[in-house]
Amino acid sequence: MKKVGIIGGGASGLTAALYAHKNGASVTVFERKDRVGKKILVTGNGRCNFTNEYMKAECYYTDDKDFVERILSLYSKDDLCLFFTGLGLLIKEKNGYYYPACEQASAVLDVIRSALDETDVEIITDSLVTEVNKSKSGFSVKTESGETYSFDSIILATGGKAGIGTKEQANGYDLLKSLGHKVSKLYPALTQIKCEGLNFKGLAGVRSDCELYLFSDENLIMKQTGEVLFTENGLSGIVSFQLSHCVAELLDNKKDARILMNLLPGFDEENLKNFVISKILLHENIAIENFFTGFLNKKLNVEIIKRNGLKPSGKVSDYDRDKIINAVLSMQEVLVKAVGVNGFDKAQVTGGGVPTAELSDTLESKICEGLYITGELMDVDGICGGYNLQWAFSTGAIAGKNAAI
Numbered sequence: 001m002k003k004v005g006i007i008g009g010g011a012s013g014l015t016a017a018l019y020a021h022k023n024g025a026s027v028t029v030f031e032r033k034d035r036v037g038k039k040i041l042v043t044g045n046g047r048c049n050f051t052n053e054y055m056k057a058e059c060y061y062t063d064d065k066d067f068v069e070r071i072l073s074l075y076s077k078d079d080l081c082l083f084f085t086g087l088g089l090l091i092k093e094k095n096g097y098y099y100p101a102c103e104q105a106s107a108v109l110d111v112i113r114s115a116l117d118e119t120d121v122e123i124i125t126d127s128l129v130t131e132v133n134k135s136k137s138g139f140s141v142k143t144e145s146g147e148t149y150s151f152d153s154i155i156l157a158t159g160g161k162a163g164i165g166t167k168e169q170a171n172g173y174d175l176l177k178s179l180g181h182k183v184s185k186l187y188p189a190l191t192q193i194k195c196e197g198l199n200f201k202g203l204a205g206v207r208s209d210c211e212l213y214l215f216s217d218e219n220l221i222m223k224q225t226g227e228v229l230f231t232e233n234g235l236s237g238i239v240s241f242q243l244s245h246c247v248a249e250l251l252d253n254k255k256d257a258r259i260l261m262n263l264l265p266g267f268d269e270e271n272l273k274n275f276v277i278s279k280i281l282l283h284e285n286i287a288i289e290n291f292f293t294g295f296l297n298k299k300l301n302v303e304i305i306k307r308n309g310l311k312p313s314g315k316v317s318d319y320d321r322d323k324i325i326n327a328v329l330s331m332q333e334v335l336v337k338a339v340g341v342n343g344f345d346k347a348q349v350t351g352g353g354v355p356t357a358e359l360s361d362t363l364e365s366k367i368c369e370g371l372y373i374t375g376e377l378m379d380v381d382g383i384c385g386g387y388n389l390q391w392a393f394s395t396g397a398i399a400g401k402n403a404a405i
Helices: 012-022 038-044 065-074 077-086 105-117 167-178 238-251 267-280 298-307 321-332 387-404
Strands: 003-007 026-030 060-062 091-095 099-102 122-124 129-135 138-143 147-150 153-156 188-189 193-196 209-217 219-231 234-236 258-262 335-342 349-350 371-373 379-382
Touching: 003 012, 003 138, 003 147, 003 371, 003 387, 012 026, 012 105, 012 153, 012 267, 012 387, 060 065, 065 387, 077 091, 077 099, 077 387, 099 105, 138 153, 147 258, 147 335, 153 335, 153 387, 188 234, 188 238, 193 238, 209 238, 234 238, 238 349, 267 321, 298 321, 298 387, 321 335, 371 387
Parallel strands: 003 026, 003 153, 026 122, 153 371
Antiparallel strands: 060 379, 091 099, 129 138, 138 147, 188 349, 193 234, 193 335, 209 219, 209 258, 219 234, 258 335
16 A cells, blocks of 8 residues: 655645545655644635636746646546535535535535544644655655654645745645755735726725736736726726736836726627716816716725816816816726835735746656645746636646555
Protein backbone atom coordinates (compact mmCIF):
# COMPACT_ATOMS: atom_id res chain seq x y z
CA MET A 1 0.00 0.00 0.00
CA LYS A 2 1.38 3.37 -1.04
CA LYS A 3 1.81 6.03 1.66
CA VAL A 4 0.70 9.48 0.51
CA GLY A 5 1.35 12.64 2.51
CA ILE A 6 -0.82 15.66 1.76
CA ILE A 7 0.34 19.06 2.96
CA GLY A 8 -2.66 21.34 3.27
CA GLY A 9 -6.22 20.59 4.35
CA GLY A 10 -8.14 22.94 2.10
CA ALA A 11 -10.44 22.19 -0.84
CA SER A 12 -7.77 20.58 -3.03
CA GLY A 13 -6.01 18.77 -0.19
CA LEU A 14 -9.17 17.19 1.19
CA THR A 15 -10.33 16.17 -2.28
CA ALA A 16 -6.91 14.67 -2.94
CA ALA A 17 -7.20 12.72 0.32
CA LEU A 18 -10.53 11.17 -0.69
CA TYR A 19 -9.30 10.20 -4.16
CA ALA A 20 -5.97 8.86 -2.91
CA HIS A 21 -7.80 6.73 -0.33
CA LYS A 22 -10.28 5.56 -2.97
CA ASN A 23 -7.33 4.36 -5.04
CA GLY A 24 -5.89 2.29 -2.22
CA ALA A 25 -3.36 4.57 -0.55
CA SER A 26 -2.65 5.14 3.11
CA VAL A 27 -3.20 8.88 3.50
CA THR A 28 -2.06 11.49 6.00
CA VAL A 29 -3.14 15.14 5.78
CA PHE A 30 -1.17 17.91 7.52
CA GLU A 31 -3.09 21.11 8.27
CA ARG A 32 -1.43 24.05 10.01
CA LYS A 33 -4.72 25.43 11.39
CA ASP A 34 -6.84 23.90 14.14
CA ARG A 35 -9.41 22.64 11.63
CA VAL A 36 -9.38 21.63 7.98
CA GLY A 37 -11.31 23.46 5.27
CA LYS A 38 -11.68 26.84 6.95
CA LYS A 39 -11.18 28.79 3.72
CA ILE A 40 -14.06 26.88 2.09
CA LEU A 41 -16.40 28.47 4.64
CA VAL A 42 -15.81 32.00 3.36
CA THR A 43 -15.94 31.32 -0.38
CA GLY A 44 -18.64 33.10 -2.36
CA ASN A 45 -19.60 35.22 0.66
CA GLY A 46 -20.32 32.02 2.54
CA ARG A 47 -22.51 30.56 -0.22
CA CYS A 48 -19.76 28.52 -1.94
CA ASN A 49 -20.18 28.97 -5.68
CA PHE A 50 -18.01 25.98 -6.56
CA THR A 51 -18.23 25.80 -10.36
CA ASN A 52 -19.75 27.42 -13.42
CA GLU A 53 -21.72 26.29 -16.46
CA TYR A 54 -19.22 28.13 -18.66
CA MET A 55 -16.01 26.38 -17.62
CA LYS A 56 -13.31 27.33 -20.11
CA ALA A 57 -9.56 27.93 -19.98
CA GLU A 58 -10.14 31.51 -21.12
CA CYS A 59 -11.54 32.21 -17.65
CA TYR A 60 -8.10 31.69 -16.10
CA TYR A 61 -4.91 33.71 -15.94
CA THR A 62 -2.11 31.30 -16.75
CA ASP A 63 1.07 30.77 -18.70
CA ASP A 64 -0.52 27.84 -20.59
CA LYS A 65 -4.25 27.77 -21.35
CA ASP A 66 -3.89 24.42 -23.16
CA PHE A 67 -2.71 22.87 -19.88
CA VAL A 68 -5.74 24.29 -18.07
CA GLU A 69 -8.06 22.98 -20.78
CA ARG A 70 -6.57 19.49 -20.45
CA ILE A 71 -6.90 19.45 -16.67
CA LEU A 72 -10.52 20.62 -16.86
CA SER A 73 -11.27 17.88 -19.36
CA LEU A 74 -9.69 15.26 -17.09
CA TYR A 75 -11.87 16.40 -14.18
CA SER A 76 -14.74 18.54 -15.41
CA LYS A 77 -17.62 20.50 -13.98
CA ASP A 78 -19.80 17.43 -14.45
CA ASP A 79 -17.27 15.24 -12.63
CA LEU A 80 -17.29 17.66 -9.71
CA CYS A 81 -21.09 17.72 -9.55
CA LEU A 82 -21.16 13.90 -9.56
CA PHE A 83 -18.56 13.90 -6.79
CA PHE A 84 -20.69 16.13 -4.58
CA THR A 85 -23.90 14.31 -5.42
CA GLY A 86 -22.17 11.09 -4.41
CA LEU A 87 -21.30 12.68 -1.08
CA GLY A 88 -24.98 13.47 -0.55
CA LEU A 89 -24.92 17.17 -1.40
CA LEU A 90 -27.97 18.60 -3.17
CA ILE A 91 -26.82 21.05 -5.84
CA LYS A 92 -28.60 23.93 -7.52
CA GLU A 93 -27.72 26.11 -10.49
CA LYS A 94 -28.54 29.82 -10.67
CA ASN A 95 -27.71 31.73 -13.86
CA GLY A 96 -24.88 29.36 -14.63
CA TYR A 97 -23.42 29.41 -11.10
CA TYR A 98 -23.47 26.21 -9.04
CA TYR A 99 -24.10 26.18 -5.26
CA PRO A 100 -25.15 23.77 -2.55
CA ALA A 101 -28.96 23.96 -2.50
CA CYS A 102 -28.90 25.56 0.95
CA GLU A 103 -26.38 28.17 -0.27
CA GLN A 104 -24.22 27.54 2.79
CA ALA A 105 -20.52 26.86 2.30
CA SER A 106 -20.53 24.87 5.52
CA ALA A 107 -22.60 22.18 3.76
CA VAL A 108 -19.79 21.59 1.26
CA LEU A 109 -17.22 21.23 4.01
CA ASP A 110 -19.53 19.07 6.11
CA VAL A 111 -20.11 16.46 3.38
CA ILE A 112 -16.38 16.29 2.66
CA ARG A 113 -15.54 15.90 6.35
CA SER A 114 -18.27 13.30 6.74
CA ALA A 115 -16.84 11.31 3.84
CA LEU A 116 -13.36 11.50 5.36
CA ASP A 117 -14.74 10.32 8.72
CA GLU A 118 -15.79 7.09 7.01
CA THR A 119 -12.19 6.41 5.94
CA ASP A 120 -8.94 5.77 7.77
CA VAL A 121 -7.38 8.96 6.40
CA GLU A 122 -5.29 10.50 9.19
CA ILE A 123 -5.72 14.25 9.63
CA ILE A 124 -3.15 16.06 11.75
CA THR A 125 -4.18 19.63 12.58
CA ASP A 126 -2.10 22.40 14.17
CA SER A 127 0.80 20.94 12.22
CA LEU A 128 2.95 23.24 10.09
CA VAL A 129 5.24 21.33 7.74
CA THR A 130 8.64 23.03 7.63
CA GLU A 131 10.65 20.58 5.52
CA VAL A 132 10.04 18.08 2.74
CA ASN A 133 13.10 16.09 1.68
CA LYS A 134 13.42 13.70 -1.25
CA SER A 135 15.41 10.49 -0.99
CA LYS A 136 15.78 7.32 -3.05
CA SER A 137 13.12 5.63 -0.94
CA GLY A 138 10.59 8.47 -1.05
CA PHE A 139 10.01 11.58 1.04
CA SER A 140 10.53 12.65 4.63
CA VAL A 141 8.31 15.34 6.13
CA LYS A 142 9.28 17.37 9.17
CA THR A 143 6.84 19.51 11.15
CA GLU A 144 7.39 22.61 13.25
CA SER A 145 7.06 20.51 16.40
CA GLY A 146 10.00 18.36 15.27
CA GLU A 147 8.11 15.22 14.25
CA THR A 148 9.23 13.34 11.13
CA TYR A 149 7.12 11.21 8.77
CA SER A 150 7.94 9.10 5.71
CA PHE A 151 5.90 8.80 2.51
CA ASP A 152 6.12 7.31 -0.96
CA SER A 153 4.61 10.40 -2.56
CA ILE A 154 3.71 13.93 -1.52
CA ILE A 155 0.89 16.23 -2.58
CA LEU A 156 1.54 19.91 -1.94
CA ALA A 157 -1.88 21.53 -1.47
CA THR A 158 -1.09 24.42 0.85
CA GLY A 159 -2.94 27.04 -1.15
CA GLY A 160 -1.54 30.46 -1.94
CA LYS A 161 -0.78 33.62 0.00
CA ALA A 162 -4.29 35.05 -0.32
CA GLY A 163 -6.62 35.46 2.61
CA ILE A 164 -4.33 35.74 5.60
CA GLY A 165 -1.02 37.22 4.55
CA THR A 166 1.03 35.65 7.32
CA LYS A 167 4.44 34.08 6.81
CA GLU A 168 2.85 30.63 6.98
CA GLN A 169 0.98 31.37 3.77
CA ALA A 170 4.27 31.52 1.87
CA ASN A 171 5.33 28.14 3.26
CA GLY A 172 4.11 26.11 0.29
CA TYR A 173 6.17 28.15 -2.13
CA ASP A 174 9.24 27.76 0.08
CA LEU A 175 8.77 24.00 0.10
CA LEU A 176 8.46 23.99 -3.69
CA LYS A 177 11.67 25.96 -4.09
CA SER A 178 13.49 23.61 -1.73
CA LEU A 179 12.48 20.73 -4.02
CA GLY A 180 13.85 22.43 -7.12
CA HIS A 181 10.83 24.25 -8.53
CA LYS A 182 10.69 27.79 -9.83
CA VAL A 183 8.01 30.14 -8.54
CA SER A 184 6.99 33.09 -10.69
CA LYS A 185 6.14 36.52 -9.33
CA LEU A 186 3.13 36.34 -6.99
CA TYR A 187 0.25 38.83 -7.18
CA PRO A 188 -2.83 39.47 -5.04
CA ALA A 189 -5.87 38.72 -7.22
CA LEU A 190 -9.63 39.09 -6.87
CA THR A 191 -9.13 42.05 -4.59
CA GLN A 192 -9.90 45.77 -4.40
CA ILE A 193 -8.15 48.23 -6.70
CA LYS A 194 -6.70 51.41 -5.23
CA CYS A 195 -7.38 54.44 -7.41
CA GLU A 196 -6.90 58.19 -7.69
CA GLY A 197 -8.99 60.73 -9.56
CA LEU A 198 -12.26 60.84 -7.62
CA ASN A 199 -13.32 61.79 -4.12
CA PHE A 200 -13.37 58.11 -3.16
CA LYS A 201 -13.70 58.82 0.55
CA GLY A 202 -16.94 60.69 -0.12
CA LEU A 203 -18.20 57.91 -2.39
CA ALA A 204 -17.44 55.02 -0.01
CA GLY A 205 -20.30 52.53 0.10
CA VAL A 206 -21.93 53.65 -3.16
CA ARG A 207 -22.79 50.90 -5.65
CA SER A 208 -23.38 51.42 -9.34
CA ASP A 209 -23.88 49.35 -12.47
CA CYS A 210 -20.85 49.99 -14.57
CA GLU A 211 -18.66 49.10 -17.53
CA LEU A 212 -14.98 49.13 -16.62
CA TYR A 213 -12.28 49.43 -19.27
CA LEU A 214 -8.68 48.82 -18.19
CA PHE A 215 -6.13 50.69 -20.32
CA SER A 216 -2.34 50.75 -20.31
CA ASP A 217 -0.51 53.19 -22.59
CA GLU A 218 -3.72 53.71 -24.59
CA ASN A 219 -4.10 49.96 -25.14
CA LEU A 220 -7.33 48.30 -23.98
CA ILE A 221 -6.34 45.41 -21.71
CA MET A 222 -9.72 44.22 -20.46
CA LYS A 223 -13.40 45.14 -20.21
CA GLN A 224 -15.80 44.05 -17.47
CA THR A 225 -19.47 44.81 -16.87
CA GLY A 226 -21.33 44.58 -13.58
CA GLU A 227 -21.83 46.28 -10.25
CA VAL A 228 -18.94 48.29 -8.84
CA LEU A 229 -18.60 49.23 -5.17
CA PHE A 230 -16.79 52.44 -4.32
CA THR A 231 -14.49 52.29 -1.30
CA GLU A 232 -12.53 54.93 0.58
CA ASN A 233 -9.51 54.38 -1.64
CA GLY A 234 -10.81 52.88 -4.86
CA LEU A 235 -13.01 50.23 -6.42
CA SER A 236 -14.37 46.92 -5.17
CA GLY A 237 -17.00 44.39 -6.17
CA ILE A 238 -16.78 41.50 -8.62
CA VAL A 239 -16.47 43.72 -11.69
CA SER A 240 -13.29 45.33 -10.34
CA PHE A 241 -11.98 42.10 -8.79
CA GLN A 242 -11.83 40.66 -12.30
CA LEU A 243 -9.36 43.40 -13.28
CA SER A 244 -7.16 43.20 -10.19
CA HIS A 245 -4.72 40.54 -11.44
CA CYS A 246 -3.95 42.59 -14.56
CA VAL A 247 -3.68 45.82 -12.56
CA ALA A 248 -1.23 44.26 -10.10
CA GLU A 249 0.87 42.84 -12.92
CA LEU A 250 0.92 46.11 -14.87
CA LEU A 251 1.95 48.17 -11.87
CA ASP A 252 4.59 45.66 -10.80
CA ASN A 253 6.10 46.01 -14.27
CA LYS A 254 6.06 49.81 -13.87
CA LYS A 255 3.38 50.23 -16.52
CA ASP A 256 0.50 52.68 -16.60
CA ALA A 257 -2.92 51.40 -15.48
CA ARG A 258 -6.01 53.53 -15.99
CA ILE A 259 -9.66 52.59 -15.65
CA LEU A 260 -12.39 54.20 -17.71
CA MET A 261 -15.82 53.86 -16.08
CA ASN A 262 -19.11 54.04 -17.94
CA LEU A 263 -21.56 54.69 -15.11
CA LEU A 264 -24.54 54.69 -17.50
CA PRO A 265 -24.03 51.45 -19.43
CA GLY A 266 -26.63 50.56 -22.02
CA PHE A 267 -27.60 54.15 -22.83
CA ASP A 268 -26.98 55.40 -26.36
CA GLU A 269 -25.13 58.73 -26.33
CA GLU A 270 -27.46 60.43 -28.80
CA ASN A 271 -30.61 59.32 -26.96
CA LEU A 272 -29.09 60.40 -23.67
CA LYS A 273 -28.22 63.79 -25.12
CA ASN A 274 -31.76 64.29 -26.43
CA PHE A 275 -33.18 63.34 -23.03
CA VAL A 276 -30.99 65.95 -21.32
CA ILE A 277 -32.02 68.64 -23.82
CA SER A 278 -35.70 67.87 -23.19
CA LYS A 279 -35.18 67.95 -19.45
CA ILE A 280 -33.40 71.32 -19.65
CA LEU A 281 -36.33 72.82 -21.58
CA LEU A 282 -38.80 71.54 -18.98
CA HIS A 283 -36.81 72.28 -15.82
CA GLU A 284 -34.57 75.27 -16.45
CA ASN A 285 -35.41 76.90 -13.11
CA ILE A 286 -34.52 74.03 -10.79
CA ALA A 287 -31.22 73.56 -8.96
CA ILE A 288 -28.49 71.62 -10.75
CA GLU A 289 -28.42 69.05 -7.95
CA ASN A 290 -32.14 68.39 -8.44
CA PHE A 291 -31.75 68.31 -12.22
CA PHE A 292 -29.26 65.45 -11.90
CA THR A 293 -31.62 63.40 -9.73
CA GLY A 294 -32.19 59.95 -11.20
CA PHE A 295 -29.07 59.67 -13.31
CA LEU A 296 -26.79 58.15 -10.66
CA ASN A 297 -26.59 57.71 -6.92
CA LYS A 298 -26.86 61.15 -5.28
CA LYS A 299 -23.22 61.10 -4.11
CA LEU A 300 -22.03 60.21 -7.60
CA ASN A 301 -24.20 62.96 -9.08
CA VAL A 302 -22.55 65.55 -6.82
CA GLU A 303 -19.10 64.28 -7.79
CA ILE A 304 -19.94 64.55 -11.50
CA ILE A 305 -21.43 68.03 -11.00
CA LYS A 306 -18.30 69.33 -9.28
CA ARG A 307 -15.92 67.65 -11.75
CA ASN A 308 -17.62 69.56 -14.53
CA GLY A 309 -17.41 72.97 -12.90
CA LEU A 310 -21.06 73.19 -11.89
CA LYS A 311 -22.46 74.24 -8.53
CA PRO A 312 -25.03 71.88 -6.97
CA SER A 313 -27.05 74.88 -5.74
CA GLY A 314 -26.88 76.76 -9.04
CA LYS A 315 -29.87 76.89 -11.37
CA VAL A 316 -30.00 75.11 -14.72
CA SER A 317 -30.62 78.47 -16.40
CA ASP A 318 -27.31 79.79 -15.01
CA TYR A 319 -25.32 77.53 -17.32
CA ASP A 320 -24.81 77.04 -21.01
CA ARG A 321 -26.87 74.09 -22.25
CA ASP A 322 -23.83 72.26 -23.66
CA LYS A 323 -22.06 72.42 -20.30
CA ILE A 324 -24.90 70.52 -18.66
CA ILE A 325 -25.16 68.06 -21.55
CA ASN A 326 -21.43 67.35 -21.40
CA ALA A 327 -21.61 66.86 -17.64
CA VAL A 328 -24.24 64.14 -18.05
CA LEU A 329 -22.40 62.51 -20.96
CA SER A 330 -19.21 62.49 -18.86
CA MET A 331 -20.89 59.86 -16.68
CA GLN A 332 -20.04 57.43 -19.46
CA GLU A 333 -16.34 58.35 -19.46
CA VAL A 334 -15.04 58.72 -15.91
CA LEU A 335 -11.29 58.12 -15.94
CA VAL A 336 -9.34 57.15 -12.82
CA LYS A 337 -5.76 56.05 -12.28
CA ALA A 338 -5.07 52.67 -10.68
CA VAL A 339 -2.22 53.04 -8.19
CA GLY A 340 -2.28 49.65 -6.49
CA VAL A 341 -4.32 46.72 -5.23
CA ASN A 342 -5.02 45.52 -1.73
CA GLY A 343 -2.49 43.09 -0.28
CA PHE A 344 -2.62 39.32 -0.01
CA ASP A 345 -4.40 39.58 3.34
CA LYS A 346 -7.49 40.98 1.59
CA ALA A 347 -7.19 39.04 -1.69
CA GLN A 348 -9.31 36.00 -2.53
CA VAL A 349 -6.69 34.23 -4.63
CA THR A 350 -3.00 34.30 -5.56
CA GLY A 351 -1.74 35.02 -9.06
CA GLY A 352 1.53 33.48 -10.19
CA GLY A 353 3.22 30.34 -8.87
CA VAL A 354 4.86 27.22 -10.27
CA PRO A 355 5.05 27.30 -14.10
CA THR A 356 2.76 24.64 -15.53
CA ALA A 357 5.61 23.55 -17.82
CA GLU A 358 7.15 21.95 -14.72
CA LEU A 359 4.13 19.63 -14.31
CA SER A 360 2.75 16.67 -16.22
CA ASP A 361 -0.99 16.26 -16.83
CA THR A 362 -1.08 13.92 -13.82
CA LEU A 363 0.10 16.96 -11.82
CA GLU A 364 3.30 15.13 -10.94
CA SER A 365 6.39 17.30 -10.88
CA LYS A 366 8.81 16.96 -13.78
CA ILE A 367 11.51 18.19 -11.40
CA CYS A 368 10.92 15.91 -8.41
CA GLU A 369 9.46 12.45 -9.05
CA GLY A 370 6.65 11.53 -6.69
CA LEU A 371 5.75 15.15 -5.88
CA TYR A 372 2.29 16.40 -6.92
CA ILE A 373 1.12 20.01 -6.89
CA THR A 374 -2.43 21.37 -6.72
CA GLY A 375 -4.53 24.52 -6.74
CA GLU A 376 -3.17 28.01 -6.22
CA LEU A 377 0.43 26.83 -6.01
CA MET A 378 0.40 26.66 -9.80
CA ASP A 379 0.61 29.71 -12.04
CA VAL A 380 -3.14 29.48 -12.63
CA ASP A 381 -5.86 31.67 -11.13
CA GLY A 382 -9.42 32.16 -12.23
CA ILE A 383 -11.89 35.00 -12.39
CA CYS A 384 -14.88 35.19 -10.02
CA GLY A 385 -17.65 32.67 -10.60
CA GLY A 386 -16.57 29.31 -9.17
CA TYR A 387 -13.45 28.96 -11.30
CA ASN A 388 -10.92 28.87 -8.49
CA LEU A 389 -12.82 26.29 -6.48
CA GLN A 390 -13.29 24.15 -9.58
CA TRP A 391 -9.52 24.36 -10.13
CA ALA A 392 -8.87 23.38 -6.52
CA PHE A 393 -11.21 20.39 -6.67
CA SER A 394 -10.08 19.28 -10.14
CA THR A 395 -6.39 19.40 -9.34
CA GLY A 396 -6.94 17.76 -5.96
CA ALA A 397 -8.84 14.87 -7.52
CA ILE A 398 -6.28 14.33 -10.28
CA ALA A 399 -3.29 14.56 -7.94
CA GLY A 400 -4.90 12.30 -5.34
CA LYS A 401 -5.67 9.57 -7.84
CA ASN A 402 -2.25 9.63 -9.49
CA ALA A 403 -0.24 9.89 -6.27
CA ALA A 404 -1.88 6.68 -5.07
CA ILE A 405 -1.23 4.48 -8.10
